[in-house]
Amino acid sequence: MTTLTGKTALVTGASRGIGRAIATRLARQGARVAVHYGSNHTAAKDTVAAIETAGGQAFAVQAELGVPGDAEALWAAFDAHADGLDVLVNNAGILGGQAEIAGVTREGFERLFAVNSTAPFFITQLGLPRLRDGGRIITIGTMLTRGMAMPSAIDYAMSKAALDVLTSTLAKQLGSRGITVNTVAPGVIDTDMHQGRLVGEALAWLSSLSPLGRLGTPEDVADTVAFLASDDSRYVTGHHLDVSGGTLV
Secondary structure, three states: OOOOOOOEEEEOOOOOHHHHHHHHHHHHOOOEEEEEEOOOHHHHHHHHHHHHHOOOEEEEEEOOOOOOOHHHHHHHHHHOOOOOEEEEEEOOOOOOOOOOHHHOOHHHHHHHHHHHHHHHHHHHHHHOOOEEEEEEEEEEOOHHHOOOOOHHHHHHHHHHHHHHHHHHHHHHHHHHHOOEEEEEEEOOEOOHHHOOOOOHHHHHHHHHOOOOOOOEOHHHHHHHHHHHHOHHHOOOOOOEEEEOOOOOO
16 A cells, blocks of 8 residues: 655544544554544543654644534644645544434434534535645545434434535545545444443344454554555545445345
């Protein structure tokens, strides 16, 4: 795989879980990585330190997502450290209340869309003038928008489905600049977002959904993102790349 040496990447929600794995992987590939975080300064600092200890380059940027002015705050923090961007990874997101439609509240629904849909839309909008020609936009979606309906995640899946439209539309719009736009759609990934849920029978059942017989790891997603960030994926755009271990087969 070709390297990202000399490139600058921004990964939202990069202080832990999938985001941390992505930031670490892109840094290992040579990118200078902006590690975005919302409130956990210690976790972000640890991510930056881990990257630097491994010989990479990184800096932290703080901005709470899902509130007015979030995209502007993020880019102001980014601009203090860098003068342009090559790879934007829209990773930050929340699961919400995990309820069927009768249990979804308006407050929870609007919060979910504010973080999962509105924030990445405007982060991308304001990022486009900073994104150099030949750049990459990669959004972390979910397998739940294609081929698998889960009633207890209806609002979450809807918020991520909006990003599928963002990907396909921007892929067409930005192709003339050599910018590729893709969605990576994980299945169930073993992160602290699912802490307390992935145990016992639930763990066994979820693992059995994949022909590979296991849950995904943050590194499974990060390696896929690294491919899409590299020049090896130069002719892949507008694509929804399933990383569910074959759960939808």
